[in-house]
Amino acid sequence: MCGFVCLWNIGDEALADRMIRKIAHRGPDAVQVSRLPGAPVIMAHCRLSIIGPEDGAQPIHQTDDLLVANGEIYNHEDLRAILGESAFETASDSEAILHLFRSGESRWISKLDGMFAFVLATRNRIIAARDPLGIKPLYVARIGAGFAFASELKAFDGIAVDSVEAIPPGSLYDSVDGWRDWYRTPHGAAEPEPDLDVARTARELRLVLEEAVAKWMVADVEVGSFLSGGLDSSIIAAIAQKIRDKAGKGPLKTFSVGTEGSPDLLAARVVADHIGSDHHEYAFTAEDLIRDLPHVIYHLESADIDLVRSAIPTLFAARLARERVKAVLTGEGADELFAGYSYHHDYIDNPRALADELTRSLGTMHNINLQRVDRVTMAESLEARTPFLDRDLIDFAQSVPATLKLRRTDPEAPESTGPTTEKWILRKACADLLPHDLVWRKKAQFDEGSGTVSALETALAELIGRPAPISRADEGALYERLLREQYTDAERIIENAGHWEGGRVASA
Template sequence: MIRRIAHRGPDDVAVARLPGAPVVMAHCRLSIIGTQDGAQPIHQTDDLLVANGEIYNHEDLRAILGESAFETASDSETILHLFRSGESRWISKLDGMFAFVLATRDRIVAARDPLGIKPLYVARIGEGYAFASELKAFDGIPVASVEAIPPGSLYDTRDGWRQWYRTPHGAAEAEADLDVGRTAHELRLVLEEAVAKWMVADVEVGSFLSGGLDSSIIAAIAQKVRAETGRGPLRTFAVGLEGSPDLLAARAVAEHIGSTHAERVFTPRDVAENLAHVIYHLESADVDLVRSAIPTLFAARLARADVKAVLTGEGADELFAGYAYHHAYVDDPRALADELTRALGTMHNINLQRVDRITMAESLEARTPFLDRDLIDFAQSIPATLKLCRTDPDSVESTGETTEKWILRKACADLLPQDLVWRKKAQFDEGSGTVEALQGALRSLLGRGGGAPVDRADEGALYERILRDRFEDAGRILNNAGSWTDARVAV
């Protein structure tokens, strides 16, 4: 099982047993915090722990729990000591992205972060349990069932299931006395704090930069954080076809913020050669998910040559109404707020699955500051009427043109060139040129030469055939996969 997911952590692989209990754990490590002594599994007295992800408030927790209790500099060790505190809601004190399994001699506890940024699956084998970060770890193993541990959930073999986190419901209409300017200013402060928190590491953290609003905002703030703390320029990474809109926009942003920028141009041949690799690691044959995973792969490979961790803009569209289909809700803020809340709950097996699987396939950790818990709480309190509205950049008066993510644009307008701040959204696969390159790759793989474009049905069928060829238990993979189209609510 650990060999099949060894790409997630090439720095070290270790296996440990818990004496006196039928428990064995394995961990492949990508060392980010506590690089010298943070090896896992962590075995202390009668407890054994493996964890994936980052606990960003680990220094605060150390101060509260008592530094003398800690044996390593690892952020993951805080999980163990919080559990031992005996507090009923100990897990809610963890701030970050994480999935972990903790075992004592008579008990197993497994849990996942609020939105499921980090994956965790559980399988039944006879009377026992098996856990893993990816479905491929179970491939070919005769398990009775496999399911994802839901985001914000904890499973305890002694006490059963708990949903320890619930996404706060989004606000719809603005109060009569709401100060829009102050709201935008506070959003900016919360966002800056989130980015600074999610940059905590003992290694350098870079940033994906597609040239779109979300990644550009994150990169601009991250560059400020580095400057304020006396570090060198932020490293940013962009990919696309030669001359694609994303590459051109990313260059402009990088020049504007002063980052050290790298880019990679890919071709239809590159797409064809890497398609099977993408689908295997993605663990999905969903057309939209595969399309967006392709440029993510090239970006991850580019970034991994320089850094071990990157910031991404994932989550902004779900928090601030950034997708084209959201426009149908512009006259129904209550329905829009409900849809955004629902969409946040589906991210774990759609966009967050793509980001985790594809970056970790290249041994790169992706971080999503927009999905910081404090930022989620504040963003959900902002009325939907300020997220998607008929307006222009200088007025909240209705002009008939619908602007998505309006309050986010207003909050960050001074960070970036104005033409980019108010640039209309393009999907990553469109702006990078992936859709165009993919058509050439698909025609080549299907032996169609320069004929008519490959339609979605044939494209999806090809992806499923590729997936089935790569897995012994392909049905298990497909049954657990999310679908981007199914994740949208019809309006």
């Protein structure tokens, strides 16, 4: 995990250094600026060492090629075996990108399994690409006749550019061959086939999920887990603990935050005790919010009200976790795959529309929830991993009919969250992992279950200088003011930010 900058046809090493320093929080272990001799490229990299910590420094320079990458390639060991171990010069998982490119296969990028963004340069060519759902960020700006790439928008702040935009998820730019959409999210199924065996489907989902968690735990450092006490993070933590037990590694470190006595803190304690994790928690206050709100908004690169609210507990969880680990698992992606948002209940009688909406919302995660997780955890130099967004799991989940994700249920039945139950098939698949009451606990938003809403009301009244309640309009105006105060080119940040509309993710 890291941050990087790449300048193409912009021969200004001082500019590259200035830009990488603005995002150095993404990689406190090392900062390096390199040129490729005989080519119009400068690359800068700040590193958080997770895999190959001893010899995985970047940029990676081999013969006439130079590479910077952010993220993790989880199948790098398999790729080494296929491509030939002797070709590799480091233990870095990112080096697999370079050798896949050199293989000459037309769809070489599709063989990468993980979360990533990278820029690869030869003497006369530059290639930039991003993982299927945009878990890892990548932006490109035009500066005269050249391109500038960076992991965060703030790297461009105060720099005159002609334009700046995000590289779309699942896409690749090649200065020789142009743009490619190398990944397309599989479209979700609506109705079950006549002979579908629901029990078998649930069992297979569990196996795919277990494989995803195991894959996303690969690291040369200890990996912990966020644990909000909700269904998604609890499932991930429970499976991760089983994997550690099987490997003889002992308790998983889990991390929970909330206001004192909040539902999330209480539920997380129950889960931690049930799975036997090494649990840590932090109870934040309104005073913490007053102090850290500008920090959250600056790193989030957004003033969207709902995104800021959910980023607040993420910050405290990241800060708590970074005291003990360099990487954590999170539960992001389950709501989009298995119909977990409250507005999804409106689709109960239209499974085709629900399946379409789930597919659409997967494609919008990159500048909403995934932006929140990436920016806020990396602000604390912590890598966040999202096993629910594993490609194999996405493929399988999208093949599961929407009628098994959102179901009409008897509100009085033990296996129910109300008249309609969200994430029904996920709950069935993982029912034995957790206490029954938690498996069938009705979903609460992270900012609600953690107590953020109540603490924020107090903090906002203090910051705005007016008694609570504070209107959403005034809350939004405060967030925008705090953002503008911290950026020279605030409009550029606001224009690129995603947002929620009417309780649902807006179109990308």
